[in-house]
Amino acid sequence: MSAVREKGPSGAGSYPDRAGTGTGGPRVVGGLVLRTGKGGLSLRVQGRVLVVTAVMLVALVAVALVTLTTGDFELSVGEVLRALLGHGSGGADFIVNTLRMPRLLTAMCVGAALAVSGAVLQSLTGNSLGSPDIIGFTNGSAVGALLVIIVLHGSMTQIAVGALIGGLATAAAMYLLMLGRGLQGFRLVVVGIGVSALLLAVNSYLITRATWQEALEAQAWLIGSLTNRGWQQANTIGIAVLVLLPPAFFLARRLSMVEMGDVTAMALGVDVTRTRALLLVIGVALAAFATAVTGPIWFIALAAPQLARRLTRASGPALAPAALMGALLLAASDLLAQRLFAPSLLPVGTATGTIGGLYLIWLLITESRKSRA
Amino acid sequence: MSVETRTAPEDRAVEPVVPRPGRTANTLRGLGLLASLGALVLVGLLSVWVGTRGIPFTATWSVLWHPDGSETSIIIHDYRIPRTLLGLLVGMALGLSGALMQALTRNPLADPGILGISLGASAGVVVAVAFLGVGSVLGYVWFAFLGAAVAAVAVYLLGSSGRTLATPDRLVVAGAAMTAVLYAFNSAVLLLNPRAFDEYRFWTVGSLSGRYYDVIHVILPFIAVGLLIALGLAPSLNALAMGDQLGRALGLNVGRTRVLGAVAVMLLCGAATAAAGPIGFVGLAVPHVARFVVGPDQRWVLTYSMLLAPVLLIGADVLGRVLGAPGEVQVGIITAFLGAPLFIALCRRRKLVML
Numbered sequence: 001m002s003a004v005r006e007k008g009p010s011g012a013g014s015y016p017d018r019a020g021t022g023t024g025g026p027r028v029v030g031g032l033v034l035r036t037g038k039g040g041l042s043l044r045v046q047g048r049v050l051v052v053t054a055v056m057l058v059a060l061v062a063v064a065l066v067t068l069t070t071g072d073f074e075l076s077v078g079e080v081l082r083a084l085l086g087h088g089s090g091g092a093d094f095i096v097n098t099l100r101m102p103r104l105l106t107a108m109c110v111g112a113a114l115a116v117s118g119a120v121l122q123s124l125t126g127n128s129l130g131s132p133d134i135i136g137f138t139n140g141s142a143v144g145a146l147l148v149i150i151v152l153h154g155s156m157t158q159i160a161v162g163a164l165i166g167g168l169a170t171a172a173a174m175y176l177l178m179l180g181r182g183l184q185g186f187r188l189v190v191v192g193i194g195v196s197a198l199l200l201a202v203n204s205y206l207i208t209r210a211t212w213q214e215a216l217e218a219q220a221w222l223i224g225s226l227t228n229r230g231w232q233q234a235n236t237i238g239i240a241v242l243v244l245l246p247p248a249f250f251l252a253r254r255l256s257m258v259e260m261g262d263v264t265a266m267a268l269g270v271d272v273t274r275t276r277a278l279l280l281v282i283g284v285a286l287a288a289f290a291t292a293v294t295g296p297i298w299f300i301a302l303a304a305p306q307l308a309r310r311l312t313r314a315s316g317p318a319l320a321p322a323a324l325m326g327a328l329l330l331a332a333s334d335l336l337a338q339r340l341f342a343p344s345l346l347p348v349g350t351a352t353g354t355i356g357g358l359y360l361i362w363l364l365i366t367e368s369r370k371s372r373a
Numbered sequence: 374m375s376v377e378t379r380t381a382p383e384d385r386a387v388e389p390v391v392p393r394p395g396r397t398a399n400t401l402r403g404l405g406l407l408a409s410l411g412a413l414v415l416v417g418l419l420s421v422w423v424g425t426r427g428i429p430f431t432a433t434w435s436v437l438w439h440p441d442g443s444e445t446s447i448i449i450h451d452y453r454i455p456r457t458l459l460g461l462l463v464g465m466a467l468g469l470s471g472a473l474m475q476a477l478t479r480n481p482l483a484d485p486g487i488l489g490i491s492l493g494a495s496a497g498v499v500v501a502v503a504f505l506g507v508g509s510v511l512g513y514v515w516f517a518f519l520g521a522a523v524a525a526v527a528v529y530l531l532g533s534s535g536r537t538l539a540t541p542d543r544l545v546v547a548g549a550a551m552t553a554v555l556y557a558f559n560s561a562v563l564l565l566n567p568r569a570f571d572e573y574r575f576w577t578v579g580s581l582s583g584r585y586y587d588v589i590h591v592i593l594p595f596i597a598v599g600l601l602i603a604l605g606l607a608p609s610l611n612a613l614a615m616g617d618q619l620g621r622a623l624g625l626n627v628g629r630t631r632v633l634g635a636v637a638v639m640l641l642c643g644a645a646t647a648a649a650g651p652i653g654f655v656g657l658a659v660p661h662v663a664r665f666v667v668g669p670d671q672r673w674v675l676t677y678s679m680l681l682a683p684v685l686l687i688g689a690d691v692l693g694r695v696l697g698a699p700g701e702v703q704v705g706i707i708t709a710f711l712g713a714p715l716f717i718a719l720c721r722r723r724k725l726v727m728l
Contacts, residue, residue: 099636103394129546134549137449166527168719177717177721187542187720187721189542189546189722190482190542190545190720191720192716193487193545193546194713194716194717194720195713195714195717196549197486197653197709197713198709198713198714199653199711199712201706201709201713202706204705204706205702205703205706208702208703208706209700216567219560220565222560223557223560232713253651277447282600298557299552299553339411344629345559346561346564346565347560347564349557349560350557350558350560350561350564352557353553353556353557353558353560354554354555354558354561356552356553357550357551357554357557358544358552360549360553361531361547361550361554363533363548364532364543364546
């Protein structure tokens with residue numbers, strides 16, 4: 001049995017047994033299987049994933065505590081906790097609940113949304129560079145949002161809708177470009193860079209048409225910022241995450257089968273076309289909502305899933321660790337951007353752009369070693 | 374990835390790079406050159422004639438030759454003619470640097486904008502403006518060169534890191550990475566320095582407006598030197614097109630050609646960017662058109678690129694004035710709209726053969 005599967009990964013000659021569905025190769029499946037009752041819901045948990053997840057949670061809590069306690073006004077952990085529970089003094093209550101908490105929550109939700117979007121799209125495109133920021137969806141969302149900001153002077157909700165429409169339209173355009181000729185792997189990424197450049201030109205055009213004040217606002221928004229994000233933004237992205245993450249997690253198992261190739265996935269009983277379409281919409285929607293709230297933040301979607309995958313050594317798309325990693329990365333980046341250049345407020349996009357660019361450079365180097373080694 | 378890395382030189386060996394064209398072929402190419410020159414003159418005249426203020430063509434024509442100090446005359450002689458001349462210089466520089474880069478890296482997707490070199494130049498300018506208080510174009514130019522050089526070297530090293538050749542796809546992604554880092558850097562610096570920002574938002578999309586004779590004087594020598602090096606290299610580039618090894622066998626000093634070529638790219642690209650901001654896709658599109666028209670001989674490709682690129686750039690500038698009336702659309706935006714679809718079409722080709 002195992003010999004058959006080693007030689008025929010397409011699955012044409014063999015049908016899978018229950019133990020092996022999650023992995024592509026002949027790896028021994030380890031870990032703990034959690035089941036409810038008669039197995040209506042079952043989950044395989046690997047020790048390494050649990051440990052990594054726990055460490056990331058601890059780090060996230062640490063970052064959150066530092067974010068909430070430090071700044072222009074230092075607060076003790078006790079003061080913060082009391083304020084969070086509603087018993088804080090007036091000043092602490094204002095600082096924690098009006099200024100710091102919504103910003104922190106926005107950062108974590110946006111980070112998680114971007115990371116899951118990146119994980120899903122990287123998996124669908126089969127390329128570690130196929131994240132929404134690289135292949136143009138983020139710029140598409142930005143075009144939609146900028147149109148609403150500059151032309152329609154819309155509200156937060158309208159900006160979100162504009163970003164969503166822009167992102168989906170870009171995804172549709174990329175899909176059409178991918179039709180017909182095989183457009184996979186690196187080629188897809190390169191075409192995405194072209195589409196991105198085109199959309200960037202649209203953005204620049206919109207900015208030159210705006211008044212000076214609008215332009216400054218739009219430019220600050222375009223680099224991705226968490227400054228002055230309040231409960232309205234936190235709620236918007238929070239609801240989006242609550243609505244979109246569960247179906248993404250639910251579909252993740254099928255996604256790992258789609259990753260093995262269409263034929264294998266179909267043989268395993270996965271409706272490939274529908275799974276793909278659903279996941280594409282979810283991935284784009286997550287990126288679009290994140291973009292609507294903070295502006296285009298680069299590289300979280302690219303880096304977080306990869307880092308999570310490397311840490312957990314998961315074989316498929318590990319969405320939950322990716323989400324945690326995204327939340328951690330963005331919250332930490334925002335903390336850095338706020339504190340390092342203290343009196344002046346740098347948008348978080350500058351931090352993720354710089355760090356993420358360096359990461360991309362490292363990715364390029366390691367990938368090239370791997371492909372030719 | 375279906376990029377042909379190893380078969381490309383063999384393809385070239387089968388199909389000689391420098392075929393011996395008959396007299397007729399060269400005559401046709403010469404005629405084409407004259408036609409391009411005609412188009413350039415035509416577009417130049419158009420650029421002098423079309424503008425925010427509608428001036429009848431007859432008036433434009435007569436004032437062009439007999440400046441009389443009137444308002445019309447001042448508009449034409451102090452604004453539109455220098456702007457057109459600047460377009461000519463910048464266009465020539467961009468077209469030549471694009472053609473050079475494509476020949477040197479044997480990469481059909483090479484373009485100073487796409488590979489992040491223009492943004493390197495602008496990062497140099499941003500540093501000069503924000504930290505060193507440099508306020509003149511002559512000052513910009515040196516920093517633009519420095520930025521362009523650093524970015525070019527970094528992107529090339531990245532694209533060819535590991536044991537791989539610098540394939541077109543990889544170089545583009547390396548360029549995108551470089552662009553992202555520099556973009557974040559520029560934004561951060563400019564956001565902390567709002568007064569520089571208002572100037573920059575027009576500069577960054579590439580514009581020919583508001584930069585006149587003094588700018589031309591500053592960049593002219595750099596572009597002239599770059600142009601001479603580029604044209605002098607043309608025969609060596611033909612040998613290089615057959616691959617490093619064959620080129621060496623033909624007696625080519627590959628290392629020297631590369632270094633000289635890189636210097637020319639830097640001079641041309643840095644000067645163009647310092648004068649007009651980063652303008653993408655001109656250097657990408659024009660050499661392709663040139664190769665389509667005249668075939669692979671680099672001597673012709675470089676000459677045609679040098680003439681056709683300003684046609685495209687000045688044309689895009691005029692188009693921006695027409696479309697954006699009563700204001701104008703920056704030329705960099707127009708070239709992106711024209712060039713990006715071509716870029717996408719090039720990528721979609723089944724086989725992205727290295728040049």
